[in-house]
Structures are given as structure tokens and as C-alpha cells.
Amino acid sequence: MNFKNYLDQFEVFGKVAAAAQKLNLPTYVVGGYVRDLILGRESKDIDFTCVGSGILLAQEVSKNFEQHVPLSVFKNFGTAMLKLEDWELEFVGARKESYRLESRKPIVEDGTLMEDLERRDFTINSMAISLNAQDYGDLVDPLGGKEDIKKKNIRTPLDPVITFSDDPLRMMRAVRFAAQLNFDIDPETFQAIVDAAHRLEIISAERVIDELNKIIKTPKPSYGFKLLFASGLLSRFFPEMVELQGVDSVDDKSHKDNFYHTLQVLDNVCQVSDDLWLRWAAILHDIAKPATKRFNPKVGWTFHGHEDKGARMTPAIFRRLKLPMDERMKYVQKLVRLHLRPIALVKDEVTDSALRRLLFDAGDDIDDLMKLCRADITSKNNKKVKRYLDNFDKVEVKLKEVEEKDQVRNFQPPVSGEEIMQIFGIPPSKVIGEIKEEIKEAILEGKIGNHPEEARKLMYEIAREKGLYPKIQ
Template sequence: MNFKEKLNQNPIFEKVAAAGQSLGLETYVVGGYVRDLLMGRESKDIDFTCVGSGIELAEEVAKSFDFHVPLSVFKNFGTAMLKMEDYELEFVGARKESYRSHSRKPIVEDGTLMEDLERRDFTINAMAISLNADNYGELLDPFEGQKDLKRKVIKTPLDANVTFSDDPLRMMRAIRFAAQLDFDIDPDTFFAIQNNAYRLKIVSAERIITELNKIVLTKKPSYGFNLLFAGKLLHEFFPEMVDLQGVDTVDDKSHKDNFYHTLQVLDNVAKVSDDLWLRWAAILHDIAKPATKRFNQKAGWTFHGHEDKGARMVPGIFKRLKLPMDERMKFVQKLVRLHLRPIALVKDEVTDSALRRLLFDAGDAIDDLLKLCRADITSKNNKKVKRYLENFDKVERKLQEVEEKDQVRNFQPPVSGEEIMETFGLKPSKAVGDIKEEIKEAILEGKIKNNPEEARKLMIEIAERMGFSPLDK
């Protein structure tokens, strides 16, 4: 198969080919760009390999443009990168690698094109297109990557046990590619993942979470998580999620499998949002169910307080997994803590007070909270799901009405602590906080409207009841 015509549509390839020829270097397009080309997918990241110095090749290519092209050189790795318009061009010399058992960092030596391709992770990434004059545009596919693309299979070029033992991160990458491309993993390759899962211990949490977040962001993330579970990788870095799996039965009473329920909720969220942190809220919404699981003869299985305990678990999980310890973590924590509240309103008689409190507590996260709650309505009984969702529609309409009327989302007290202190000549104290709290409760209960006039009137009533008088009386 020859891609000369396709390469000629992009002047970048002509320039790289000319630079390689002037330096006397065998030069090739390799890896993901070749894979995507065969799949009919556009790619702006292009990797070039030459038999020789990739840095020299990059420098020669940079000089060939009529305008300045930013060049980044990484001498320690023998690589260089050019950025131009939407393109990222990476250059590296062909190399062979060997590994020590305690590290995934290889000992790198110069190598041939074949040695360079065989060190790559999967057959679908181990193809090259020649940029040399004698066979320009020719596809080189020594490990039948084309065949595996057609079969939709992820497979390693060499013995998978060696590939994964040498660089255990490739096990995460195998599952990530399978999830992104909707491919299967070759049985022998998957068996090697199970055999080498323990090797993931030598991989940094930062590397693991980068791959995991790409799986979380796929169209159907449950596929990737099922592979992580079956491959024993999830057990190595996310035991809390593994603990969700399983069903206990007492006196013929069973609870649902919370692992597979969580995956269904995650898939439901993925259908309506690409937001990574809303998806993480779906992953963690029931994370404390194993810790709060109890059996009661009358009630059966209960998980009382799992939303609060789960919220307390979120910071520790984020910290260990090297997820951001900032507003994004707090957003996930808030949704985990509140995820039962809207569903409880479906079951109960909905009061304006309960709706105001939910709007107050959720703030700007209310819309995402409602998406999570809708996703959390799962059952094998389709009629039951339909009935719940219809009731949930009513709750959402009521929330909208209450918000338009009372404006309690991101509620800011109409009377500040400073105003209370100035009005009554008070210093910072518990009394000031009590006055503010009672005003807030009165607004949330609907006793007064959310405006300064009614709030100030109530402030004076409360303060006088406590024995304080305004200074201007």
C-alpha cells in the first residue's frame, strides 16, 4: 500500500523528506498518525523517526521554512518538537530499548527501523510510512497492524508478557485504546495484563491518572472500567471502587451490585455531559456504600449516611490518585454529599422550603447535580424508571419556579455581619452569627422574602429579643 498521493497533499512531508535526504538519513512517519490515516481520522500530531539523529533532522526541517518555527530540543531523550499552526511534529532517532525490573525507564540505544517498531506498544502503532526517495509513501507493516485495525484488536508486536513487564503503563494504554476505539483486546495480550497487573506498582500515580481520565472521557466509559476490573489493574490503584463489586444475600434479601450500578450511572452521565468532574462525581457517588452497608431484618440492606461518608472520602481519593485538590475536588465532593437530596424530593411531598434549601446548598452546581441524579435512577424495571423520571421532571419544574421567585441559588445574606455590628454596636461574636443564621433560616423557610428590607426588619426584631438595641434609636 502506498500513500504518496496522500502525503503530497501536505507540504510538511515534502520538507521532512527533503531534510532527511540532505542529511543522508532514512526517514519515516510512524505511530499514531499512520494508524489514524488508515482509520480515516484526521491527526495534527505527527511523529517522525529517522535512522540517525532526530534532533538534527528537526533542526534541518525548522530551517527549511520561510518563517520562524518554534523548536524545542530534549537532548536527554534525543527528541525534538516543532509547533506550527495546529500541528505538533515530533522527531526522534530510531532506537532499541532494554529495561531493568524495578523501573519502566528504558536503557536506550541507537537502532534500526525494525528495532524501533518492535519496541512500540501495539501493532496498530507499529507501522511506518517511508519518506525516502526509493519507496516514498510505502507502508511498512512488519507486525500486521493493518490486519489488527480491520479486526478491531489491540495486540502487542512482541511477547505481551515482556512488553507489559518492561513498561507496565502499556497495560493502561491497552485498555485506554480499546475504550477510545471500541476495540477488543487480543486474548493472549489480555491474559498478559492479568499476569502483570502487579507491575503497575512501579508506575507513578500521575501517569496512571492521565490514562484513567482518558478512559473516563470515552463515549462509554463502563467498557474501559470493566476491562480494568477484569484485568486486575483497578485493584492496584483504586481498591475503593473494587470494593463496590459483589452482592450479599441474607434471608433471601440481596442488594444490587454497586460496582455495576456505578458504571451504569457513569454511562448515563456520559450520554449528557463531557465534563470530566461530573463523570468523577458519578464514579464516586456511592463509594462509601461498602463502609456503610448494614442488614436489618425489617428494612433489609441499608447504606445510611453513605453520601456524607462518601463526601469525606473524596479528598483522600483525589490526593492519592493525584487528581486536583482544588475547586474541582470540592465540586465532586459537593455532588457526592448532595446526590440523594433531589431523589428524596421525588418520594416526598415537595415543599418550597425543601427546594429552597437544596438550591442554597447546591448553588451553581444544581444543574450538574440534577444530571447526576437523573443518571442515578437505574432499575431493570423500565416502568419504575419511567415513573421516577416523570416525577423528577416535576421536581425540576418546581425548582425552577422557586429559584425564579426566591433567588436562593448562590444565596448571599441580604444583611451582612458588618451591618449587624454597626447597627447594634457589637464586636465579632456568637450573637452576630446567630442573627445572621436566623435571617437565613427565615428566608429558606419562606417566612420572609429574600430582600434587604424584610431582612433588616427581622434583624431588629431578633436583636431586640436578644437584648440589643440599634445605636440610632
């Protein structure tokens, strides 16, 4: 297979080839760009490997463009990077590397092209395209990557025990590529993952979560999670999710398998949103069910309070997994805490008061909360699912009506603490918070409108009951 006609469409390949020829460095396009080219996937990140110094090659390539091309050199890693418009070009010398059993840092040495391809993670990433004059555009595929793409097969170029021993993160990457490409993992490769799953513990949490988030961003992440679970990798860094798996039965009463239910909810969310943090809310929405599971002979299995406990668990999980401890965590925590509220409204007669409170508590995240709640309906009874979803439609119509009328989403009490202190001539104290809380409750209950005039009138009534009177001007 030859890609000369393709390479000729882009000047960047000609510029690199010219620089390589000038320096007498055999040079190749390698890795993911070659894989994506064969798969028909667009990519703007191109890796170049030369038999020699990748830094020297990058420096020479940068001279071949009339415009200034930003060059970044990483001497410690023997790599260099050029940014050309929307292209990102990385240059490295062919190398071989190995890892000590107790270390995350590789021992890197110069190598041949074959050694460079063999050290890569999977055969689908172990192909190259020659930029050399004698065979320009030829596919170099000594390890069968093209055939594995055809078979939709994830396989290591060497014995998988060696490949995963060199860098245990490659076990996560195997699952990630399988999930992204909808490929299978070769049986021998998968067994090696099972056997070496414990080695993931030497990999930093930051690298693990980066791969996990890429799995979560796939169109159907349940496939990746099932592979993580079956291989034993998931238990190494996310035991709370593993604990969701399983079904208990007492007196012929069973609960659903909350692990597979969670995966279904996650897939459902992915059909309506690309938002990573909404997907994380789906993952964590039932995370506290194992901790709150109880059996009641009259009603069967219960999980009372799992939404509140799940919200309390969220910060610790985010911190351990090295997820961001900022507004994104608080967003996930809020959705976990509130995910049962709309379902309760579906079951009961919907009151304006309940709708106001939901709007107030959810704020601008109400739409995402409703997406999560719709995704949470996973019954095998299609009529039941349709009935719930139809009721959600009614709830959403009512939410819009209440919001337009009362404007309670993210509202602040119309009377501020400063105003109360000024009117009644009192210092900061507990009573100010009590007055504001009573006004807020009155608005949410619909006793008064969300308007300054009505709020101030009520403020004077509450203050009078507490023995407060306006100061004399």
C-alpha cells in the same frame, strides 16, 4: 498500500522528506498518526522517526519554512518538537529501549527501524509510512498492525511479557485503546496483563491517572472499567471501587451490585455530558456503600449516610490518585454529598422550603446535580424509571419557579456581619453569626423574602430578643 497522494496534500511531509534527503537520514511517519490515518480519524500530532539523529533532522526541517517555526529540543531524550500552526511535529531517532525490573527509567540505545517498531506498545501503533525517495508513501507494516486494525484487535508486537516488562503502563494503555477504539484485547495479551498487574505499582500515580482519565473520557467508559477490573489492574490503584463489586444475600434479600450500577450511572452521565468531573462524581457517588452497608431484617440492606461518608472519602481518594485538590475536587465532593437530595424530593411531596434549600446548597451546580440524579435511576423496571424521570421533570419545573421567585441560588444573607456590628455597636462575636443564620433560615423556610428590607426588619426583632439595641447616632 501507498499514501503518496495523501502526503502530497500537505507541505509538511515534503519539507520533512527534503530535509531527510539532504541529511541522508532514512525517515518515516510512525505510530498513532499512521493508525489514525488508516482508521479515518483526524490527528494533528505527527511523530517522525529517522535512522540517525532526530534532533538534527528537526533543526534542518525548521529551516525549510519561510515563517519562524518554534523548535524545542530535549537532549536528554534525544527528541525535538516543532509547532507549525495547529500541527505538532515530534522527531526522534530510531531506538531500542529496556527497563530494569525495579526502575521506571528505560535504557535507551540507537536502533534500526525494525527495532524501533518492535519496542512500541501495540501492533496498531507499530506501523510507519516511508518519506524516502525510493519508496515514498509506502506503508511499512512488518508486525501486522493493519490486519489487527481490521480485526479490531489490541496485540503487542513482541511477546507481551517483554512488552509489559519494558513499561508496565502499557497495560493501562491497552485498556485505554480498547475503550477509545472499541477494540478487543488479544487473549494472550490480556493474560499477560493479568499476570503482570502487580508491576503497575512501579508506575507513578500521575501516569496512571492520565490513562484512567482518558478511559473516563470515552463515550462508554464502562467497557474500560470492566477490563481494568477483570485484569486486576483496578485493584492496584483504586481498591475502593473494586469493593463495590458483589452481591450479599440474607434471608433471600439481596442488594444490587454497586460496581456495575456505578458503571451504568457513569455511562448514563456520558450520554448527556462530556465534563470529566461530572463523570468523576458518577464514579464516586456510591463509593461509601461498602462502608455503610448494614442488614436490617425488616427492610433488608441499607446504606444510610453513604452520601456523607462518600463526600468525606473524596479528598483522600483525589489526593492518592493525584487528581487536582482544588475547586474540581470540591465540585465532585458536593455532588456526592447531595446526590440523594433530589431523589428524596421525588419520593415526597415537594415543598418550596425543600427546593430553596437544595438550590442554596447546590448553587450553580444544580443542573449538573440533576443530570447525575437522572443517571442514577438504573432500575430494570422501565415503568419505574419513567415514573421517576417524569417526577424529576416536575421537580425541575418547580426549581425554576422557586429560583425566579426567591433567587436563593448562591445567595448571601442580605444583611452582612459588618452592618450588624455597625448598627448595634458590637465587636466581632458569636451573636453576629447567630443573627445571620436565623435570617438565612427564615429566607429558606419562606418566612421572609430574600430582600434587604424584610431581612433588616427581622434582624431588629432577633437582636431585641438577644438584648441588643441600635447604638445612638
